[in-house]
Amino acid sequence: MDVLTGWWDDFFWGSVVVAQVFLASLVLMVIFGLIGAAAKLSGNRIAHKIANGYTIVFRGTPEILVILLLYFGSAIALTAIAQVFSPEIKFLDVPPFWAGTIAIALIVGSYATETFRGAFLGVKPGSIEAAQALGMNGFQVFFYVRVPEMWRLALPAFGNHMLSLIKDTALISIIGLNETLFVAKQAIATTGAPFIMYIMVGVIYLGFSTVITLTVMTLEYYGTRHMRSAA
Amino acid sequence: MSATHPLIRMEHVGKNFGLFKALHDFNLEVTKGERIVVCGPSGSGKSTMIRCINRLEKHDEGRIFIGDIELTEKLEDLNAVRREVGMVFQSFNLFPHMTILKNLMLAQKLVRKTPKDEAREVAMHYLNRVKIPEQADKYPIQLSGGQQQRVAIARALCMKPEVMLFDEPTSALDPEMINEVLEVMTGLAKDGMTMICVTHEMGFARSVADRVIFMDAGEIIEEATPEIFFGAPRNERTKLFLSQILTH
Amino acid sequence: MSFDVSLIFSALPKMLMGIGLTFQLLVLSGVLGLALAIVLMLMRVSGKWYLDWLAQAYIYVFRGTPILVQIFIVYYGFPQLEFIREGILWPIFRDPFGCAIVALTLNTGAYVSEILRGGVLGVDHGILEAGEALGLNRRQRFTYLTTPIAARLALPAYGNDVISLLKSTALASTITLADMTGIARSIVAQTYAPYEIFISLAIVYMIITFFIQKLMARIERWLGRYTVRTGQT
Numbered sequence: 117m118d119v120l121t122g123w124w125d126d127f128f129w130g131s132v133v134v135a136q137v138f139l140a141s142l143v144l145m146v147i148f149g150l151i152g153a154a155a156k157l158s159g160n161r162i163a164h165k166i167a168n169g170y171t172i173v174f175r176g177t178p179e180i181l182v183i184l185l186l187y188f189g190s191a192i193a194l195t196a197i198a199q200v201f202s203p204e205i206k207f208l209d210v211p212p213f214w215a216g217t218i219a220i221a222l223i224v225g226s227y228a229t230e231t232f233r234g235a236f237l238g239v240k241p242g243s244i245e246a247a248q249a250l251g252m253n254g255f256q257v258f259f260y261v262r263v264p265e266m267w268r269l270a271l272p273a274f275g276n277h278m279l280s281l282i283k284d285t286a287l288i289s290i291i292g293l294n295e296t297l298f299v300a301k302q303a304i305a306t307t308g309a310p311f312i313m314y315i316m317v318g319v320i321y322l323g324f325s326t327v328i329t330l331t332v333m334t335l336e337y338y339g340t341r342h343m344r345s346a347a
Numbered sequence: 348m349s350a351t352h353p354l355i356r357m358e359h360v361g362k363n364f365g366l367f368k369a370l371h372d373f374n375l376e377v378t379k380g381e382r383i384v385v386c387g388p389s390g391s392g393k394s395t396m397i398r399c400i401n402r403l404e405k406h407d408e409g410r411i412f413i414g415d416i417e418l419t420e421k422l423e424d425l426n427a428v429r430r431e432v433g434m435v436f437q438s439f440n441l442f443p444h445m446t447i448l449k450n451l452m453l454a455q456k457l458v459r460k461t462p463k464d465e466a467r468e469v470a471m472h473y474l475n476r477v478k479i480p481e482q483a484d485k486y487p488i489q490l491s492g493g494q495q496q497r498v499a500i501a502r503a504l505c506m507k508p509e510v511m512l513f514d515e516p517t518s519a520l521d522p523e524m525i526n527e528v529l530e531v532m533t534g535l536a537k538d539g540m541t542m543i544c545v546t547h548e549m550g551f552a553r554s555v556a557d558r559v560i561f562m563d564a565g566e567i568i569e570e571a572t573p574e575i576f577f578g579a580p581r582n583e584r585t586k587l588f589l590s591q592i593l594t595h
Numbered sequence: 596m597s598f599d600v601s602l603i604f605s606a607l608p609k610m611l612m613g614i615g616l617t618f619q620l621l622v623l624s625g626v627l628g629l630a631l632a633i634v635l636m637l638m639r640v641s642g643k644w645y646l647d648w649l650a651q652a653y654i655y656v657f658r659g660t661p662i663l664v665q666i667f668i669v670y671y672g673f674p675q676l677e678f679i680r681e682g683i684l685w686p687i688f689r690d691p692f693g694c695a696i697v698a699l700t701l702n703t704g705a706y707v708s709e710i711l712r713g714g715v716l717g718v719d720h721g722i723l724e725a726g727e728a729l730g731l732n733r734r735q736r737f738t739y740l741t742t743p744i745a746a747r748l749a750l751p752a753y754g755n756d757v758i759s760l761l762k763s764t765a766l767a768s769t770i771t772l773a774d775m776t777g778i779a780r781s782i783v784a785q786t787y788a789p790y791e792i793f794i795s796l797a798i799v800y801m802i803i804t805f806f807i808q809k810l811m812a813r814i815e816r817w818l819g820r821y822t823v824r825t826g827q828t
Contacts (some may be wrong), residue, residue, distance in 0.1 A: 165731065175758070178765035181776060185797070188789035279659075286661035297664060299758040304671070311672035318660045318668065324661035330702035401728055429730040440725035442822050444743045453739060454729035486821040506729060506744075 119309045120316065126303070130296035131320050137217050137285045137295065138278075138324070144221030145281060149228025167229065174226035180287055182223055185292045187215040216288030220298070224280050231277065235270035266309050268339045275332035282324050286317070296320050350384055354379050354510055354541055355400060355413060361408030362395055362565075371396040371565040373409070377510070379385040383537045383543045384552040387562035388588065393545040396562070397512050400543070401432045414509070437515040439495045441487040447474070447498050448483040451505045459506065465504075477531050493524030495533055495562030504535075511535065513544040549593060553577060561585045601789045606782050610796055613775035616692075617803075620764040620774065623698035627726060631704030636711040650708070657705035662763050665702055670694040670770045695767040703760050710756060714749030715741055747818040754811035758804050765800075775799065 120127075155167035174182065191209035198208045209215075239262055247261045289297035300313040307313070355377040359444040362370040370392045374547060377383060385393045398404040399411060402418050402425060411418040413428050422428070444452050449469035455461040461469070474480045477497040478488075487495055496516060503511060513532065518523045529551050536555045546552070552559050552573060561569045561584075569576065569585040580586050598618040637652035657665070673679045687693035718741050741786045768777035779796045783789050 164818045176801035185793040197597040283661040286663045323658045331634040332624040426730040434728035442719040458730040
């Protein structure tokens with residue numbers, strides 16, 4: 117255990133990076149998922165086909181491959197563009213943080229598309245009709261009837277998406293992001309104690325997933341309080 | 348068992364679900380060949396009572412005897428008791444992944460260890476009895492509700508039970524299919540099958556029952572022959588129930 | 596910057612040489628993982644609190660940590676422990692293929708066990724009660740009633756997990772294995788052509804995914820043949 121001394125703060129900052137990636141990719145994942153769901157729900161055939169393509173590509177491709185492609189591909193493109201302006205530039209990359217964040221947001225977003233679409237369709241038509249019959253306009257129906265119910269239906273699966281995001285963060289260490297797994301590799305180079313270091317990484321991630329799971333459970337409890345009887 | 352020795356005996360039986368008393372001081376004796384109909388409002392404990400008899404629910408107070416065997420925690424061979432007690436459910440509960448024939452043969456093979464050919468013969472015999480032999484190789488989903496319930500009755504009969512329990516057998520059926528099931532049950536009664544039937548079908552009760560029992564809030568309110576029960580009920584609650592159920 | 600199509604044609608055969616390893620990883624971990632999943636599921640539904648709790652703890656750990664970390668713990672971490680180095684299983688842990696199989700199996704076992712449990716819990720209680728009423732004992736009900744129905748209920752989610760497992764096999768490239776991804780990465784390192792190589796590799800994975808989905812759909816149709824109401828009586 118004392119082999120860890122000196123590395124505690126490195127692991128701490130690595131965890132901070134994990135949290136940052138999580139929050140950034142969460143926002144993007146929701147955006148991508150909502151756009152995809154909207155595209156599939158609209159009557160537009162082209163939008164539908166593009167959304168389907170998006171889903172097929174990112175659900176059928178290994179995450180590591182997407183990350184590598186996005187990072188190296190964007191680096192090559194960026195370098196080429198930069199060399200047009202100043203030829204002495206050898207290598208310009210998109211920071212691994214953003215390449216990785218966008219990559220995992222795209223991947224989990226493709227699953228989120230189905231989740232949001234299913235949740236949208238799962239809202240009882242009766243509720244919508246009742247609201248309309250009461251005279252509420254489109255906007256009000258959407259925000260007061262549709263969204264709360266969608267949110268409740270999507271929550272369990274959405275929780276799983278959040279868990280996927282946090283775990284996929286470890287993959288970004290492959291392209292040099294200095295999150296916890298990357299820190300561990302450095303620690304091993306100096307201490308020669310791979311087992312402890314990687315277990316430490318595991319514990320940190322387990323901590324993150326526990327927090328997410330507990331949060332989702334609380335939200336689920338809160339969100340279904342209108343469905344539990346008084347007994 | 349002699350003709351007067353009761354087939355089923357329930358003495359001071361009680362059953363609680365948490366704080367809710369579903370059954371309270373329930374007493375019943377059923378002799379061989381008797382047909383008993385149990386009726387009452389929702390939540391009166393009729394289903395709970397009948398499910399205690401084959402121990403799908405475990406009673407908390409009192410004693411239950413099937414023949415000479417008492418139903419207790421320490422009962423070694425509960426399944427031996429269940430062989431003799433057939434049950435028909437409100438939602439049929441046919442095994443969806445098996446053909447009708449397999450539905451009828453499964454318990455025979457597994458519980459009575461009947462060889463395959465004999466089991467098939469017995470199955471076809473009862474399938475004929477409920478008048479749908481041609482459905483033998485179909486799956487339950489392909490049959491109508493009335494047909495499924497008749498299969499469910501045949502499935503229970505294939506075990507050659509001593510007594511048949513019916514838990515609201517027609518309540519989940521469309522009106523036009525209720526009669527085909529009641530006909531089968533009436534035929535069974537005429538052939539001397541001992542039966543306890545929880546139902547709202549008062550016409551059936553009038554023509555088939557030896558005794559009608561009215562339950563409310565977990566207790567027996569009134570128990571009489573059909574003539575007295577329908578003609579001159581004694582208890583006010585019985586009269587109220589009958590007036591509600593018979594005027595539509 | 597140009598898109599060199601000829602590079603794809605020369606690189607693809609080399610990458611496809613890794614497909615054998617990819618499939619070995621997929622099938623071996625899939626089968627072993629399924630066996631592990633069945634054991635874990637039985638522990639969870641056994642009714643014995645100590646088995647249930649043990650299985651839950653295992654599942655919690657393996658679903659709560661990244662698969663990459665699990666792979667590294669097995670491949671880099673285990674050899675550090677003396678009892679592993681001197682144990683009879685050392686030949687497995689010394690070899691990157693063995694480590695990959697162990698890690699993938701332990702991981703997929705956790706996920707699939709929850710999928711199987713979902714299927715078991717989804718079986719209509721009325722059907723089980725009818726079995727009870729007929730005198731079937733617990734094991735008979737589980738074998739003849741629960742298992743066939745649960746298998747059909749679990750299949751869609753299981754299919755998804757098989758595809759996840761396929762994608763996880765790509766991580767074997769991080770511990771020196773020459774599966775398709777491993778070969779692709781070394782080609783990219785030499786040629787600096789990530790687009791051509793990685794995109795064509797992605798297409799290969801998508802094609803395999805497509806066939807797995809078709810296979811699953813066929814199995815689903817076969818298992819669910821009794822749910823189709825063909826022709827009324």
